[in-house]
Amino acid sequence: MIADAVADEAEQRAQRRAHAIDPVEQFAEIVVVLALAGELVAMFANVISRSFFDTSLLWSLEVGELALVVMTFVGGAIAYPRNEHMALRAFVQRLPERWHRGVDAFACWQVFAMALAGGWLAYEMMLSRWDERTPYLGLSAVWFAAPMIFGMALLAYFAIRRALLQPPRTAWLSAATLALALLALLALSWGLGPQARAYALPATFAVFTLQLLFGVPIGFVLLMATLLYLKASNAVPLSVVPINMQGGISSFVMLSIPFFILAGYVMTEGGLSRRLTDFIMSLVGRFRGGMLQVIVVSMYIMSGISGSKVADVAAVGTTMKTVMRREGYDPGETAAVLAACAIMGETVPPSIAMLVLASVTSLSIGALFVAGLLPAAVIALCLMLLIYVRSRGRAAEANRHTPREIVRAGLSAIPALVAPVILIGGIVSGVATPTEVSSTAVVYALLLSILVYRSLEPRQLWRVIASTAAQAGMVLFITSTASTFSWSLTIAKMPQQIAALFKALHGSATLFMLATIVTLVVMGALLEGLPALLIFGPLLLPMAGQFGVDPLQYGIVMIIAMGVGAFSPPIGVGMFVTCSICDTTMENATRHMIPYLIIVVIGLLLVAFFPWFSLVAPRLLNMI
Helix, strand or coil, X not given: CHHHHHHHHHXXXXXXXXXXXXHHHHHHHHHHHHHHHHHHXXXXXXXXXXXXXXXXXXXXXXXXXXXXXXXXXXXXXXXXXXXXXXXXXXXXXXXXXXXXXXXXHHHHHHHHHHHHHHXXXXXXXXXXXXXXXXXXXXXXXXXXXXXXXHHHHHHXXXXXXHHCCCCHHHHHHHHHHHHXXXXXXXXXXXXXXXXXXXXXXXXXHHHHHHHHHCCCCHHHHHHHHHHHHHHHHCCCCCCHHHHHHHHCCCCHHHHHHHHHHHHHHHHHHCCHHHHHHHHHHHHHCCCCCHHHHHXXXXXXXXXXXXXXXXXXXXXXXXXXXXXXXXXXXXXXXXXXXXXXXXXXXXXCCCCHHHHHHHXXXXXXXXXXXXXXXXXXXXXXXXXXXXXXXXXXXXXXCCCCCCHHHHHHHHHHHHHHHHHHHHHHHHHHHCCCCHHHHHHXXXXXXXXXXXXXXXXXXXXXXXXXXXHHHHHHHHHHHHHHHHXXXXXXXXXXXXXXXXXXXXXXXXXXXXXXXXXXXXXXXXXXXHCCCHHHHHHHHHHHXXXXXXXXXXXXXXXXXXXXXXXXXXXXXXXXXXXXXXXXXXXXXXXXXXXXXXXXXXXXXXXXXXHHHCXXXXXXHHHHCCCC
């Protein structure tokens, strides 16, 4: 009893320390907020200059790239103590309770070791590029290497701080275990000599799998696996790793990712999303199953605003869950519909998955945006039909709205409905780049929230920008490490091995599509969605033409399949987020999710085997 009391008291002290204000984290937050604000000012200034003076501010691109590097590595670092990073928790949660602290500490020490290695390599890169300068502002390359060093130092600090929150014996025993494991790997590699290269790839995937199972966040697993493979195989020097990490986020499209996420957060905090949901509720909320229908329509429209599935689920889920409970809906049913709609929304522009896929492949972002609208609409209609059938025995909702209330709600929602027009119309028409359009959408949402509705105070705005920087940092960090991991698989000749494996399909487009769907669903669940797309997109997309599949259609199928995995119970991270927002258990949500998941898979198969759904709109607009 005394031991239990002491342990409880120690745990409470650890929790108090964990929630205390950390000046290091505060400073890092200030850095990333300033970086995001600087990128927004530079990109929007370029929009103004191009629109009114017909002149591009070439220096703005360099400012944007520097801000992006800061958000990737510093923002990715502060996302770690906030638990923003995606990780596979299902296996750890099923271990005995007494093991959890040790496993968590072991995962922290692995992040610490990865951060030390990454920081040292970034420092070497900085020394090798000391004399390089940017063409317009003349900035030293040191400015672009320093954020990676600072970010890795922050990660090391946050990891060791988190590890030491555990009981001392647990913390140091887990550190010793990791040190012995690393020494054993190095000794084995040294003992095998040149033969170690033959075992490099299997050993890498074994360590990769173990790290995933033990709850190490996926972004760090990808970097550790890359370092392990390159060290064991001696294929190329490790010094190329930080160069490839920066190269993974160097695409101009990447500059728009923080803005799409920020636009979604501003619209949610500023009340625009609520006005939009209220209008949809006034239209369809009166019918049988109407509140579930509201979720489907709201998620379709919200996906076209924020681009971030987390922002979509949070905006619609937090707005609807109280109403759903009042109308007598089971929270598990709400979570199931919300998750199914999040899968549907993966191809509603502006989707982060689309932006990332376009950045690592040759697909046009404008063509992807247009190609995804109809498949998402098909899946949405299928979900609405299922909701109608399942709600036949349910009485109509009590809350009805008069025509005057509907008109009032519609007028209030018009400003929010303008945002998707700005985003999608600007990109598809080619009037502006995704970065310029997304920065304009952010400024538009800020003006509405601050000046018109006056619902966003300075303290809220700071919190919104900080949350955006952390989530964008997580996405960009995963993009950076996944691109590096994908590059290392290319060094290992993995594309050739996959091509040889797919030869067994005998050129069948049907088998190729089915194999792709199964692969992306499974990997989307295990790798938490986006990393699966980053790894397998560059590997599989070039093969589509060999099987007579249009690359644009294939890209849409990959995105939806990845979404199915990410939001599928029991291990999809998106499903955990949805259950948390709806205040329900995974078991309850899974029970309700099965029929909706079946409908989503049917919709995916329709898109996979009937190219018309994906290609008709781009063809009508002469985009392909």
